Amino acid sequence: MKMRLDEQTIALRAAKEFENGMVINLGYGMPGLCANFIPEGRTVFFQGENGILGYGPFGVDEEKDYELINASDQPVTRLPGMCFFDSAASFDMIRGGHIDLVILGAYQVSEEGDLANWGRPGRPATGMGGGIDLASGGKKLMVMMLHTTKEGGPRIVRECTFPLTARNCVKTIFTDIAVIDVTKQGLVLREVAPAWTAEEVQSLTEPNLIVGEDLKEIEL
């Protein structure tokens, strides 16, 4: 049956990119879910731009500590070896290229890998936070997003119409129906959700997709 993946499942797929020893920053909202799906046998370290490295899973009720949060304001838990630092030191890590992988949410991604993930039409005061720093400073940037808007329009577009976070920064896009790489040749469709065809994904994507030679179903 043709279905769209839910947020947890997109997170599960994205987390397969975690490699042993990586330092990873998970952006506000949906990317935070990836912390629950570290592939078995791998050790990674989550950095939060609020000044934390090496935090554990989300805290449950009685252990919730609001002086121990990730950058999405969610209480997390202590792990041996974790450490804290101030905001300036945190962004030294980010700008200085010391974060191996950044996964952010997005409103739009362009053909060229431009990212728009903070400004919302009609809400000029909505904050940009640390997304701009993360998008321009991380070694590798991946995006998790729904493939289309609530109205069914494309979010993967020729040119972003929302305020930009950074240009030419996105390497891979995980959506509820596809996995797409941004390459010099253009957007390459690598994987589709179960029962989806490349044509169907294309019809919901504004720029032209190059169908990867090894196109396959998303493995979960």
Add this chain to the structure above:
Amino acid sequence: MPVNKIDETCDRAVADIVDGSTIMIGGFGSFGGLPIHLIVALAKQGAKNLTIIANQGGVGFELSKRIKPDGYQDIGILVQNGQVKTFIGSVPVLGGMPPTSPLEILHNERKVEIEMVPQGTLAERIRAGAGGLGGFYTSTGVGTRVEIGKEKRVINGREYLLELPLSADFALIKAHKADTLGNLVYRGTARCFNPIMAMAAKTTIVEVDQLVQPGEIDPEAVVTPHLYVNRIVEVKR
């Protein structure tokens, strides 16, 4: 005799903040790391035309119940009171919240100006202000609306923007523990913007969970050296 830095109450610690002051307020997002009692004291004190420099603009008491069931006060109370003229920060308004935070309402009514700054640039501008630097070049914001009006320069083949320092008349800080001299240690992610803001103001006022005697904090563990701290209030929790 060292100067006595201890204030008995938050009300007394913020009593001399005058209209038109620039104030840095520590914290990151929700209440962990926010000097809540100092903020409430400032709301009561009533100084107006303030420029507030903080990471987040606060959601206000009503929306805060979505984060913590009992709710909590944050910078929203100062905005709601009409005390704030300008807000400088990276998250004036949270996109995931309804558009009813005091800052979003008053900004839409053109009653509060907002200067939005990428979070890392905000932190570094504060550190530059604290350390007596005239600014710095960063590639954060190149190719976006952040670059508008800024000097751009190519260094080693990469484009950078000139960003200028931030400093303040007062900083309101939350720390975990202080000794009576003003050496500070923090707890967990409540550290965030607090140590750098503590260094960037003419008068730094700190609310702490616990006040101890000099010697009771391991000198190796001190995060903020005492020379940056002017006033300390113990708020036991």
